[in-house]
Amino acid sequence: MRTTFMAKGHEVERKWLLVDAEGQTLGRLASEVATLLRGKHKPTFTPNVDTGDHVIIINAEKIQLTGNKLKDKKYYRHSGYTGSLKSRTALEMRTNYSTKMLELAIKGMLPKGPLGRQTAKKLHVFAGAEHTHAAQKPEAFELRG
Template structure:
């Protein structure tokens, strides 16, 4: 009879990665970040278990978009009251909150359950180059375009 190996999370250390979003395509970057947060890069990856991976994204304002997404892509927010549907285009959201664009793209690429609720808290996105996480000694992660 075969036995299934279930890794114990108590011996696993937290790992921090830093990703530069400068001149990266939004969709391709967010899929790679979502896979990184889930721990799919580890050789002992097990779905449903905590990978203890944190990701820092810098230069969110310099992310690249393809096609006419700046004018044709919209983000919707509804308060629950009739007539209060708020619509913002991607260009407006990039001007005001460039970090929110990457946060929403990554969150929407995660599977439902634990990953959808807990893993986005481990994503730190900053519009510029500066971030307050130097003490964690993040490793540079370079994604190919």
């Protein structure tokens, strides 16, 4: 009788992948990166174990949005106090907080819970072409499409 392979946390081999966001569409990039972070691209994927790779994203300031989303899409945040709802357009976010914009899109596609929070720690986003993880020797990763 065959049994299904279930990976253990200490057995997982994690790679460092480098993704260039220049000219990429926000949602399409975010969904593929979320897959890499969870480890669903590996044959050893196990839903209850963090099997994903570290992902470094460069050129986050050059991400694209389709249609009129740059001026129509809004990002909201609330401190918890009455009347403290703040909003920014996608254009303001891309100009001033491009890394946060990409992080929010990717984290929204990860599980909500302890494993999702642990998975999100393996995401490293940089606005420009330079990153601080050269010592990890990341492999360039080409996205589909």
